[in-house]
Amino acid sequence: MNDLQPSHPVLSARGLCREFSLTEGRSLEVLRHLDLDIHEAEMVAIVGLSGVGKSTLLHCIGLLDTPSSGQLIYHKDGQTWRSPGLDEAQRCALRNQFIGFVFQFFHLLNDLDVLENVMLPAIVGTPKAEWKQRKHEVEARARSLLDTVGLSGREKQAPGTLSGGERQRVAIARALINNPRLLLCDEPTGNLDSNTSEKIHTLLRQLHEDFGTSILVVTHDPDLASRADRRLAMIDGRFESAADGTDR
Amino acid sequence: MQYQTFLSKRYLKRRWAPWAAALAVALGVFSLISVLAVMEGFKLEMKERIRGSLSHVVVKGSAMRMLVGEDPLLEAARETAGVEAASPFIETLAIYRSTVLDYCILRGIDPSSEPKVSDFGLYLLSDEEIDRLQADRFLMLPDDRPPPDPQRVSEMFSLERRRQMLRWRLRGDPSVGFDEQAPPQGLVVGIEALRSGRLALGDVVQLSSYSPVSYEPRIGQFIVVGAFQSGVYEQDQRWAYSDIRALQQILDLWDDEAQDMRITGISLRLSDYSQANQIREQVQQEIGRRMELDPTDGDAIPWRSMEIKTWEEQRENLLQAVEIEKRIIAAMMLLIVAFAAAMIFLILMLLVIEKNRDLGVLRALGATRSGVVILVLKQGMFLCITGAVFGLLGGWLLIENINQIHELLYLATGVRLFPPDIYYLEKIPAHLRWQDMVLVCAPTLIFGFLGSLLPALWAGRRDPIKALHHE
Ligand SMILES: Nc1ncnc2c1ncn2[C@@H]1O[C@H](COP(=O)(O)OP(=O)(O)OP(=O)(O)O)[C@@H](O)[C@H]1O
């Protein structure tokens, strides 16, 4: 990837703060005036000690949590969304269309089969009237994504019968079904052995290159961090140095 | 907005507990509907029978002064539009002695016009029917007997019939002490009086009452010439009919002031009962107008206080008792539905707890708060509606086949759930009204909605981050 090319940031965070109020009027400052830009087709890794606020940051960016102050700006095809300033419907639409989530614990729905799990974000995001005509297209895309993550032929399997690595692959395919701009991964291999982790890392990197999706990944795994375009170390609620270039 | 349907299907497909809640709703609706239908059928049957022995509308004087001016009264009534027929009657209490001492409500009727205002003619039994009814204690004559001969009532009270009965009686017991040339007055009693053995056909009974004119005790000799079955147990046991003229003589009802025989009142049959209130108003006006006239006028009716009541008003207490009974039972049975709704509530709560993580994932994937609320609500309402539909269907099937089912139960267990001697009914009456269906379904759906709403709102309020935190 060419770092020098001036591209639009897909996501900008400006002065992001997140405080949790504790008992007895005390409060815990987790994010402190944090700034972050993620450019188009960029893979950024965030590392840091446990409890430093990495997950909290991801939740704020993923619009599941609301920052105490600061601004989040999302860009897509010349369109801009600013938070705060979004209503519930817009936040949900952004979560659905703009962002893809990959969690440490996979979080597949056990009552659906693999294919349905992958299709779920599209099912959630499509209005009833359009579903009939979109259904085949979505299903085809889900099948091709499963193929990409190496799980073709497993469409009808129940998630409960998959191995951890396979589940995470399904989760990655699910995150990509709506072709999001930004993939947020919170310790995607935190629950997997090193061998399986390595395969997932390779897959993430490969998908990143194939689809050009920006990826923000939180990890404790040096291998995954080393594969990112940029590596940010989080200390005390902000990044150690705003533009810490990678060495590879 | 279709992912809710999609997910609900998947959730319900793999679990049986939610269906238990639907089943509970179905059972609740089923029992409510069946009970209400049977109660309604019972009420209608009661009403029909009570109505049969009463006329549509009754004009009645006070107990002591009664009414006078029978002819102009009848004329006034018959001239009113909407009145089809009118007939005079007398009503009094009488005591008689047979095997035991007993009392009866004695009604004096005009044999020629009474069949036109009430179903008395229909209820009057032939000798052969009396034999049959006495042989089978629970037998009830079918409703679809051939229409009665209008002459039957007159024949029953005729001299001929009285003589015939007396002759037959004298053959068995010459010591009765009546001459065939001057037989006692005819008396038609209810079938239950015969069945209980208090009276028998041909019995000569002495009825004692008081004259409302002289306040003196009066005694009359009667011979039992026939019997009737109205289907209302109390009436079939206590009511007795005689000829109005004979009764007027016996009770000494001559009114000196008006120079006329007194009557208790007149019975009216209307061409359209739904117009009863209007027609009653008109009859009242017409009679009132004639009561104001100069006594020498041929149309004049001597003034007496009177009241006009429909048959439903006359038997208000009895009818209301049945209606209130129905309401109380419905209210109690609504508890079953409430219980079913509580079950939906619990099961949805469990589902929300169990699927907490899924709901968090859905939120992360872009489902709105309200979307999650609808997801849970939809499942609850689906269960509730499914239960209600099956309950209604089951209730309908039961009601359609209730007598066959009852018969099967009887054959299988030997127990009659619905003994005919108590209710005096051959068949279990059942009548399904749409009002009752609404009465059952509306609270069911409301309870179901409330039972689903709380878990749904709760699901919407849950924090997705917490849900996603742990495996
Ligand atoms: N809802 C909350 N209320 C109070 N404190 C919270 C809440 N959520 C998070 N915290 C605190 O915020 C801090 C940051 O938590 P966070 O989960 O972001 O850490 P992390 O960097 O992701 O750690 P790890 O690497 O172990 O996942 C922690 O100290 C945590 O206790």
Ligand SMILES: [Mg+2]
């Ligand atoms: Mg974390």
